[in-house]
Ligand SMILES: NC(=O)c1ccc[n+]([C@@H]2O[C@H](COP(=O)([O-])OP(=O)(O)OC[C@H]3O[C@@H](n4cnc5c(N)ncnc54)[C@H](O)[C@@H]3O)[C@@H](O)[C@H]2O)c1
């Protein structure tokens with residue numbers, strides 16, 4: 001009888017969970033086990049109530065419902081899953097370092113190293129080890145060294161297979177990936193490992209979308225893809241500031257340039273600034289790598305993308321303060337949205353956090369409504385900044401479940417996430433609820449200026465005067 005292929009994925013987060021669920025769904029003959037050291041997270045993945053999964057992604061709960069405990073398992077038994085697996089994906093977090101050399105820029109690889117050491121300790125048979133996490137170029141070398149020097153003499157092939165899914169569209173991105181990148185050695189065993197991994201994706205993707213490269217190109221391409229995408233957002237955001245001074249409209253400019261097929265129309269939506277766990281972290285990592293090779297001009301070039309993003313968030317907050325007669329002290333400002341983009345419950349590096357912080361420094365009172373983000377997460381985000389005490393954060397910022405009631409006696413509304421439901425609200429009722437003049441600051445260019453102005457609002461939209 002043919003032996004069942006077994007996959008273990010270490011790290012049941014925003015990447016490990018959805019990626020492995022889709023692999024299990026598309027490859028019924030493969031057994032997939034996703035492991036994590038965080039017992040709470042695993043409990044959530046195993047929760048009977050599919051609305052309690054730790055990651056919200058459209059289409060995900062349906063996939064989990066039809067595969068969980070058939071060929072898809074979530075567990076804390078890390079060693080057992082490693083031992084049994086033929087292929088091990090490492091999908092743990094690689095945050096920006098907060099200490100020591102490279103603090104504030106370099107990727108913290110301690111979780112990766114722990115995984116490598118654990119695999120080396122436990123593995124008794126040959127394994128393919130796949131870097132799914134985003135890693136600095138040449139990390140595979142470090143993993144290889146740990147595995148070969150501390151292992152039990154078994155053979156490890158190390159592949160780089162960065163993930164390109166975007167949150168909010170993870171399932172669709174996985175099912176219809178533009179490309180899958182597989183980096184590995186050109187040796188016969190390296191080629192065999194690349195082909196084994198490729199065969200998994202070939203279950204649902206055409207072969208010509210699966211690119212094979214050397215390991216270093218694959219690792220670097222992931223950082224570069226994110227840097228290019230973020231650069232587009234910062235570029236259009238820089239132009240939004242100019243539009244606000246010149247009566248040009250950033251959407252019209254984006255459309256006009258996007259029609260040029262060399263430029264393309266995607267990723268030109270001006271906003272309050274990009275967030276998410278990846279863009280900033282990966283660019284900082286690129287900046288660190290470039291400067292550690294003495295390429296200061298390269299480092300400075302990419303750092304500007306972050307500087308522009310910080311400027312955009314600051315500019316949005318400052319515009320609220322100056323428009324509200326240069327003081328927001330004691331004024332009630334309602335935040336519509338806290339997630340870093342729509343259709344996700346993820347708030348990492350969300351612009352909302354930094355705008356809230358700037359307004360709280362000016363003693364505003366903030367009321368937050370987000371359809372998917374919990375009160376606990378919002379307070380954790382604010383406390384993490386360490387700008388003020390947790391008690392002050394809870395006194396000045398409230399989280400509510402009724403977005404319309406929240407606007408009673410409010411001085412202003414700020415739109416921080418582009419949730420579709422905000423477009424469907426009864427804005428006449430909201431107008432009546434608010435103090436006058438009723439200000440709306442649209443950081444996502446979600447609402448129509450003419451309609452909002454006709455209703456009586458003082459309406460400000462990023463990138464439009
Ligand atoms: N979030 C995204 O959209 C996205 C997309 C592409 C790539 N990435 C990259 O993928 C990686 C994972 O990102 P994420 O958003 O899923 O992170 P995450 O924080 O959501 O999940 C990581 C998980 O790994 C677990 N973990 C850490 N060390 C462990 C260990 N030694 N053993 C077992 N479990 C361990 C943590 O408990 C956590 O649950 C990062 O490198 C990130 O840059 C993320």
Ligand SMILES: O=c1ccn([C@@H]2O[C@H](COP(=O)(O)OP(=O)(O)O[C@H]3O[C@H](CO)[C@@H](O)[C@H](O)[C@H]3O)[C@@H](O)[C@H]2O)c(=O)[nH]1
Nearest residue numbers: 163164165166167233267268269271274275276278340341
């Ligand atoms: O035109 C745009 C496009 C995006 N954004 C913002 O940019 C941030 C990132 O958005 P997006 O890239 O859609 O989501 P992520 O989940 O962060 O995905 C990025 O980061 C992932 C993690 O590395 C990669 O896998 C994806 O390919 C890459 O798109 C969000 O705050 C968006 O609101 C804009 O402001 N304007």
